[in-house]
Amino acid sequence: MTRPVTIALDAMGGDHGPSIVVPGAALALERRPDARFVMFGDEKLVLPLLDAHPKLKAVTTFHHTEVSVKMDDKPSQALRYGRYKSSMWRAIDATKTGEADVTISAGNTGALMAMSKFCLKSMPQVDRPAIACLWPTARGESIVLDVGATIGADARHLVDLAVMGAAMARVVFDLDRPTVGLLNVGVEEIKGVEAVKEAGRILREGNLPHLDYHGFVEGDDLGKGTVDVVVTEGFTGNIALKTAEGTARQIAGYLRAAMNRSLMAKIGYLFARGAFAALRDKMDPRKVNGGVFLGLEGIVIKSHGGTDAIGFASATELGYEMARENLMAKVREMVAASVRPEAAPQPAATVE
Amino acid sequence: MTRPVTIALDAMGGDHGPSIVVPGAALALERRPDARFVMFGDEKLVLPLLDAHPKLKAVTTFHHTEVSVKMDDKPSQALRYGRYKSSMWRAIDATKTGEADVTISAGNTGALMAMSKFCLKSMPQVDRPAIACLWPTARGESIVLDVGATIGADARHLVDLAVMGAAMARVVFDLDRPTVGLLNVGVEEIKGVEAVKEAGRILREGNLPHLDYHGFVEGDDLGKGTVDVVVTEGFTGNIALKTAEGTARQIAGYLRAAMNRSLMAKIGYLFARGAFAALRDKMDPRKVNGGVFLGLEGIVIKSHGGTDAIGFASATELGYEMARENLMAKVREMVAASVRPEAAPQPAATVE
The missing domain is CATH 3.40.718.10 (Isopropylmalate Dehydrogenase)
Structure with a gap:
C-alpha cells in the first residue's frame, strides 16, 4: 500500500482565490482519491466553501492565515509583509517541514518564486531555479x-x-x-x-x-x-x-x-x-x-493566476503526480550524476 | 510621373531557384506594372523561363552568372567562392551601384546577410544590421x-x-x-x-x-x-x-x-x-x-527559401513598396534624428 500524497494549497492565490482553489481541489480529489490536503487561507472565505465540499473537507487540514499576497505586488514587497505569515509562505513552508509533499499556488509568480527560494533554498549543485x-x-x-x-x-x-x-x-x-x-x-x-x-x-x-x-x-x-x-x-x-x-x-x-x-x-x-x-x-x-519550479529543495507548482476550478485541478493533479513519482529524488539523483563543467579541473579539497 | 522601381533578383536563390523566381517576378509585375527588373543567374536555366514570360522579359535586364550560392553553405564559404561573381553578390551589388533600387533573394540567409554587409556596408551610426x-x-x-x-x-x-x-x-x-x-x-x-x-x-x-x-x-x-x-x-x-x-x-x-x-x-x-x-x-x-534587412546602405529582402512563385511575388512586392516609398531615406533621416545613448557625454572632435 502506498502512502497518500499530501498537497499544500495557497487558497488565497490567483485572481479568484478560494472560489476556484477549493472546487479545483475537490475536482482533483475525485480523480486522485488518495490525495490529502493542507490548506492555508482566510477562514471567513475558505471554510464556507469547504463546507460545500464535504469529501474534500474530510481529507483537508485547514490553517487560518491573516495575510494574502496580492497579484501585483513586487516580490520584495511580498517577502517583506508576507514572510512567515501569508497563505503563500505557509503553503510553501508545509512542503519544507514535510507536512506536505508538494505546494500549489495560483498567486503572483514573482512572489511565489522569491518565497520558494527563500523558504526552500536551492538544491546543492544547482545555482539557480527554473520553471x-x-x-x-x-x-x-x-x-x-x-x-x-x-x-x-x-x-x-x-x-x-x-x-x-x-x-x-x-x-x-x-x-x-x-x-x-x-x-x-x-x-x-x-x-x-x-x-x-x-x-x-x-x-x-x-x-x-x-x-x-x-x-x-x-x-x-x-x-x-x-x-x-x-x-x-x-x-x-x-x-x-x-x-x-x-x-x-x-x-x-x-x-x-x-x-x-x-x-x-x-x-x-x-x-x-x-x-x-x-x-x-x-x-x-x-x-x-502548471509551471513546475525545479532546482529547489521541494516542489512548488505555479498555476495560471486567471484559471478556473478545472485549470486549478490540472495544476493540482500535476503536483500530485510529481510528488507520487518522487520527482525530487529523481532530480537530485540525476543532478548528482551529471558532469559539472567546472568539476574536472578542481583539485580535491583537504578539508570541508 | 514617378520613376519606375528597379528590382534586382538573385534568380538562383532558394530551394527551387529560377523555377519560382521568374514566375514570381512575372506575378509581381502584373500587380506592379511600373516595376523593372535586373536578373542574375545561369542563362541556361533562366532564359527559357524568361521566354515563357514575354511581358517580364520586356522589362528585365539579364546578366549571366556562373556561380550560385548553395543553401547549406556557411556564410564564410559563400563569401570565399561567391564574392563578386555569384548571382547573389551581383544582385546585391546592383543595388549598391544604383542599377537597382532594391535586391531580392530566396537564398541562404547567412550568406545573404554576410554578402550584404560586405557589399553594401552599414549605415553611419548603425553598428549592426537587423532583419x-x-x-x-x-x-x-x-x-x-x-x-x-x-x-x-x-x-x-x-x-x-x-x-x-x-x-x-x-x-x-x-x-x-x-x-x-x-x-x-x-x-x-x-x-x-x-x-x-x-x-x-x-x-x-x-x-x-x-x-x-x-x-x-x-x-x-x-x-x-x-x-x-x-x-x-x-x-x-x-x-x-x-x-x-x-x-x-x-x-x-x-x-x-x-x-x-x-x-x-x-x-x-x-x-x-x-x-x-x-x-x-x-x-x-x-x-x-519577406525579411527586410535594415541598417545597411541599401535594401535587401530575404524571401523564404522554400517558397513558391506566389510567395516570391509577395517578397518582390514588399521590396517594390520599400523602394517606391524610399525606405532608405526615411531610415537615414530617423536614425540621424534619434538620440544616441552615448552621444551626450562625447566631447566634440576637432578634426574628422
Whole structure:
C-alpha cells in the first residue's frame, strides 16, 4: 500500500482565490482519491466553501492565515509583509517541514518564486531555479524550461536545466532516456550563443545516463515535439511560451470569425460541432496548467493566476503526480550524476 | 510621373531557384506594372523561363552568372567562392551601384546577410544590421525586428532597432507616429534585462519625432497586435518567429484532424468550405513572405527559401513598396534624428 500524497494549497492565490482553489481541489480529489490536503487561507472565505465540499473537507487540514499576497505586488514587497505569515509562505513552508509533499499556488509568480527560494533554498549543485512547463505538441507533450525563473544562462546553468528537465520527463512521460534539445537559431557561424554551443558540447560528451542529447532545435521544433525536453534560458523561454499562447488565441479568433461569416459556414459548424468541441478540448490551456519550479529543495507548482476550478485541478493533479513519482529524488539523483563543467579541473579539497 | 522601381533578383536563390523566381517576378509585375527588373543567374536555366514570360522579359535586364550560392553553405564559404561573381553578390551589388533600387533573394540567409554587409556596408551610426518581418496579428500586421541578424543587443542597438522599425512602419503602414514596444518578460524586478530597461528609458525620455514609445510588451502581445513595431534582439526574435510559425502549423494540423474524425465533421467541412478557404488564406505564410534587412546602405529582402512563385511575388512586392516609398531615406533621416545613448557625454572632435 502506498502512502497518500499530501498537497499544500495557497487558497488565497490567483485572481479568484478560494472560489476556484477549493472546487479545483475537490475536482482533483475525485480523480486522485488518495490525495490529502493542507490548506492555508482566510477562514471567513475558505471554510464556507469547504463546507460545500464535504469529501474534500474530510481529507483537508485547514490553517487560518491573516495575510494574502496580492497579484501585483513586487516580490520584495511580498517577502517583506508576507514572510512567515501569508497563505503563500505557509503553503510553501508545509512542503519544507514535510507536512506536505508538494505546494500549489495560483498567486503572483514573482512572489511565489522569491518565497520558494527563500523558504526552500536551492538544491546543492544547482545555482539557480527554473520553471518548467508542459508544452502541447503535434506528437503529444514536451517539457520546456526555463520559462521565466532566471534571465540569462551560462553553459553550466543550461546543462542543469537539461538534467532537471530530463528528470521531470522521466517522471511525467515514464521514459528511461528522454531526448533533450537546446533551443537555438538556425543560422550557423552566428556569434553570441557561446553558452548554448558550450552546453551542447558538454551534453554531447557527457554521456549522461538518463538523457539522450539530440542537439540544437529551433522555435518550430517546439510545436512539432521533436524532443521530449527543450532547454533555453528564461527570457527566451518566457517569450516563446507567451508567443505560442498568443498565436493559439489569435488563430482561435480567426476560426471563430470564419465560422460566423456566412449562413453556410454556420450550418457547417453545426454539423461539425463535435469536431470543434474536440479541437477546443485539444487547445484548452487549462489542460496543461502548471509551471513546475525545479532546482529547489521541494516542489512548488505555479498555476495560471486567471484559471478556473478545472485549470486549478490540472495544476493540482500535476503536483500530485510529481510528488507520487518522487520527482525530487529523481532530480537530485540525476543532478548528482551529471558532469559539472567546472568539476574536472578542481583539485580535491583537504578539508570541508 | 514617378520613376519606375528597379528590382534586382538573385534568380538562383532558394530551394527551387529560377523555377519560382521568374514566375514570381512575372506575378509581381502584373500587380506592379511600373516595376523593372535586373536578373542574375545561369542563362541556361533562366532564359527559357524568361521566354515563357514575354511581358517580364520586356522589362528585365539579364546578366549571366556562373556561380550560385548553395543553401547549406556557411556564410564564410559563400563569401570565399561567391564574392563578386555569384548571382547573389551581383544582385546585391546592383543595388549598391544604383542599377537597382532594391535586391531580392530566396537564398541562404547567412550568406545573404554576410554578402550584404560586405557589399553594401552599414549605415553611419548603425553598428549592426537587423532583419525585420511583417507579423500577422488579430488587428492586421505589425513589424517585428530583429528576427535573427544579430545575436545579443545592448541598449543602443535596441534603440537603433526601434528607430529603424518605426521608419519601416511609416512606409508600410503609412503612419506618422507608429507605436513601438520592447519585448520583455512579465516578471518585475527580474535581473538580466538591463539592456531592455535602459533602452526603455532612452526611448521614453528621447521624445523621438516619428515614434510613439508604448513601453514593454510580452510574447502574447505579438499576436494581439498591441503595437505597430515590436523590438527584440535577434536570438529571441528568431525563436519567437519560428515558435509562432510552428504553433500555426500545429493548430492547422489539429483542425485538419478534427475535420476528418467523423462523417458529420466531413459534412460540416463541406458546408463551411468557403469559410475554411478564407481561414487558409488568412493563415497563408506566403502572404507575408519577406525579411527586410535594415541598417545597411541599401535594401535587401530575404524571401523564404522554400517558397513558391506566389510567395516570391509577395517578397518582390514588399521590396517594390520599400523602394517606391524610399525606405532608405526615411531610415537615414530617423536614425540621424534619434538620440544616441552615448552621444551626450562625447566631447566634440576637432578634426574628422
